[in-house]
Amino acid sequence: MEKGISTLQLERFDISHERGFLPKEDPAYRFESLELAELRYLEFLGNNIPEMLSNHTLRKTLRNLEPLPIEVLERLPYREKVMAARIYAFLTSAYVHQLEEEKVNSIPRGLAIPFNYLSKALGRKYPILSYDLYALNNWKRKDKSSRIEVENLETIQNFVRLEDEPWFILIHVEIEAEAGPAIASIVTLQDAVAKKDFELLKYALDNMHDSLAEMIETLRRMPEHNNPNLYAFTFRPYIQMFQNVKYEGVNEYSYGPTFRGETGAQSSVIPSLDAALGIKHQKTDLTDYVTDMRNYMPKKHREFIEVVEANEKSKPIREFLMKEGGVGAIRRYNDVLDKLVEFRQKHLEFAVLYIFSKVKDTLGTGGTPFMKWLAQLRDETLAHKINV
């Protein structure tokens, strides 16, 4: 494990100051590298998921789908592999969770084989729709010269034709972009602790604070165009987990594995900030959800969090501040924690508004006992403030 990361190296983890964990290039929405009827058909299927779900033709269509030859998938450039994975991920979840139909316990080979191949080729651990394909790689800018903000964005892939689903997804995307400066500040922060440079330390903490303030403003906008009833009953069902679902034609998953569903808990932003700020979380109900969510993040983002954690372990920021930090630096550290608590508090209120008050589920789409877990994460953040 490396001991330090420099700003220049952020790129190695597929991270940038401008976009945080969003891809450096905008996600692909057309297969442009190869002109093949099979790829056009896949694109067509992806674009017609809402219609196929509402007229109940999706399962039949996908049961008849032939797996795309691996040689074709192999030849796709990286961005188009991600695009193909995104389409297969949406198709697979649509197939498994089709509303108003019987449950199924297996995924047809036409989906299972190519999706499993692509997941592996992209360094993903599990072939299921996760945050990377639902949010990080599912947006398009209307005006390419303008910023990544919700008004300038549209989604590429959906389960329903309602404005609420794109709004739900794109609020996440804008928050990811706004987190960019906070994530880049992690490098400065760790550098400052190593050098005992208080001015640099305050500068990094102020940047984190301002970045979090913007993220919270955007989070607050969630109810503007995302109706809790529509969220709970029309598209949330499609991002649920897979429980004992077999992957036909894929040996390692023929037993019917269980995978977590899509959730913001698979975003790398908050875990990176927790790691950098020395905020430790306890297991809930004997399960370490924080750590397990990492298995659903892109490989390089997972590795970034590990490096940040290792750095923090060797030079812990809280110990440093408690021993050597002046009141000014400690106050700034506490201000950042207050912002993280505010984010987590507002977010918990949304979990109540959108899920707890609507459905009987005691688990989130990510499979956590969310009411208890989200409150615990908020309280543990608060508990790390340093007395001055």
Ligand code: HEM
């Ligand atoms: C309607 C809005 C939202 C609802 C109902 C919601 C719901 C949830 C739920 C239930 C969990 C627990 C994990 C699980 O799924 O089992 C969770 C976790 C999480 N969500 Fe959301 N979420 C929403 C919006 C967002 C947004 C916009 C973000 C921003 C990226 C986000 C980031 C997170 C994070 C970071 C966690 C992990 C908990 C933490 O670190 O405090 N969520 N969410």
